Amino acid sequence: MPASATKSLRVAVLADSDTRWKWGALTARRLTPAAAEVRLDGYLLRGRATPTARQLQEVGVRADSLSELTGVEFLHAMSQEPYDVLVLALVGGGVQAMLHGLRDAWGTGPRPVVVTGYVGVVYEKLADGLLLRHGADLVLANSRHDADRFRAVYEGVGADASSVTEVALPFLGGAPYSGEHEPYTVVFAAQPSVPDNRRDRTYLLDRLIRHARRHPEREVLLKLRSKPGEHTTHIEELPYQKLVQGKDVPDNFRLVYGHMGEVLDRTDLLVTVSSTAALEALHRRVPTVVLTDLGVREALGNHHFTGSGCLASWDQLDAGHRPAPDEEWVARQGVATDGSYETAFDAARERIATLLDRAGGLPPLTPYYTPETAPGYLPGILARHHLGPDGAPLPGAPTADKAPGPVRQIVRRAARGAYRHG
CATH class of the missing domain: 3.40.50 (Rossmann fold)
Incomplete structure (x- = not known):
């Protein structure tokens, strides 16, 4: 050089x-x-x-x-x-x-x-x-x-x-996924502006809580980007911390903050609407789901994941479905699961x-x-x-x-x- x-x-x-x-x-x-x-x-x-x-x-x-x-x-x-x-x-x-x-x-x-x-x-x-x-x-x-x-x-x-x-x-990196943890951990990666209305955000929160109640042996985490009053790249008008107030939640459900990489260290299933966290998870071969419950729409950003093999609904997840990512799609998205990331x-x-x-x-x-x-x-x-x-x-x-x-x-x-x- x-x-x-x-x-x-x-x-x-x-x-x-x-x-x-x-x-x-x-x-x-x-x-x-x-x-x-x-x-x-x-x-x-x-x-x-x-x-x-x-x-x-x-x-x-x-x-x-x-x-x-x-x-x-x-x-x-x-x-x-x-x-x-x-x-x-x-x-x-x-x-x-x-x-x-x-x-x-x-x-x-x-x-x-x-x-x-x-x-x-x-x-x-x-x-x-x-x-x-x-x-x-x-x-x-x-x-x-x-x-x-x-x-x-x-x-x-x-x-x-x-x-x-x-x-x-x-910011891709971290140890590749090597198998299920004890307890099995499901993480929902929240986004500050997707979806952007109370009805849809409440729906996602309720489905996450329902999944936790349906699977008491699992740990179900709602990964949040910021605390109330803090701003990030997008303004969060309806933070999940406020939406969850007053709801009856099971003991295996909780809210977490912190570095996404550290959360992925203990994740067995990453669920999101369209967060970049999905690419972080796919890079580490953590099972990853991009939700279709609210439709596959440009406004949600999940249309970007068409062809990924990761699209699924909460009903499918509750029934035990685990999507398998399409390797060609993953490679074109810069998610270097083949070890080439160091030269990127x-x-x-x-x-x-x-x-x-x-x-x-x-x-x-x-x-x-x-x-x-x-x-x-x-x-x-x-x-x-x-x-x-x-x-x-x-x-x-x-x-x-x-x-x-x-x-x-x-x-x-x-x-x-x-x-x-x-």
Whole structure:
């Protein structure tokens, strides 16, 4: 590999939620060579989903520094700090705004390699989300299936598709499933916004409780993403913690939090509507079910799993059915059960090393969306992040508070304390 692959590297990650911080930080680790000395600086975009100290600790990724700031503050920091690699772990509109803001901040001067991608399964707004991410040096695709789709979208609008780089989800891993535990454990992986209404969420909760009552010899766990009051990538309007209040639940049913990988260590059957946890489970060959009770619909995201062999209903599960995953489908989804996962990021690492060694440095960022190509769309996206049509901060854009707020104080303590030092 080029000489730059083994030098000291400075890497920054900007994230806007706990799940995107997890994806961004783990991706940054996998994108850097094992032999390199890496400094990882984390930046949390201030907003409704800024992660709490508990959420950061649950993710369990170390950073050398961690700070919370506004988008304009971040752009200022990037104009002052020399980095080799920057990972934008944001929603699509945030990525697009930062690309334009960074283009303005860096001008024609030296800049890092800019990387972005998706936290998990891409089952909606494919074209919209992809074009909002266009302009990064690497747009990561978590599977061969996604890489093919991403290139088709870019080429279809006449945009450069060379940035699309196939990798895998960075948080797959753990010991392969080796057989039933004592007690046999069923885990339902909840999602904050799927389904999105009280009736359907109550139905799923009642079916899970019914399964626990029907199988008293089993342990039945409801795996939750966040506690009431906390936000994650999506707002949870109807948390299961509130829906379960007042219900008569059996002793073998309980709610759990924590790292998904640790929960999977003791799981015999993973059940979900469409959570990325299904891919984590399939990677470890844990028996996995994607529910059809509420239909197989784009709004639920479970349509992504057609062809997987994992679709089933609670009635079938109660009767003892265990789906067998389709190996070809699993392979195309980046779930490397054949042991090839360790090499999944090799191409991305090589591409980054090549860009870092580019003579004369990197050219300015060139997103597909510009004031010329999307004059009725782009200005609104930039304005939401207090940027003008040229990517420059608007007058009066919010900056640092004179006194740090509660969330900022929590993040500072987390950075100094248990989070940073593991």
